[in-house]
Amino acid sequence: MNKQDQLNMIKKDFINCQKVLLAIGDETRQSILLVLMGTDCQTGLRVGEITERTHLSRPAVSHHLKVLRDAGVILMRKEGTKNFYYINVRTELGLLRTLVSDIDTFMENFYRNDEI
DSSP states (O other): OOHHHHHHHHHHHHHHHHHHHHHHTSHHHHHHHHHHHHOSOTTOBOHHHHHHHHTOOHHHHHHHHHHHHHTTSEEEEEETTEEEEEEOTTOTHHHHHHHHHHHHHHHHHHOOOTTO
């Protein structure tokens, strides 16, 4: 694959990753993700539990959870009137792996510097 083809592929990768990059680029959402990843609870956490652990307001947590859900980073499970949020293990985050891998390949192919 030539340089331009690889650049075009990386451009498509960036386009595919835009929602995820915007969602996880925010420090507050990173904090929420760390809380969700750090819990032993496999069934997810409720907004109140996330609020307690992040010290954010309930409306702020709800807003950030919506952004993360819209980007496919987290999922919500309903149990009666309760909503539980958890990391999406089949998430769009896999697109980031592709992006990083394609950039890495590009850099090795066209910017290899054996002297460094």
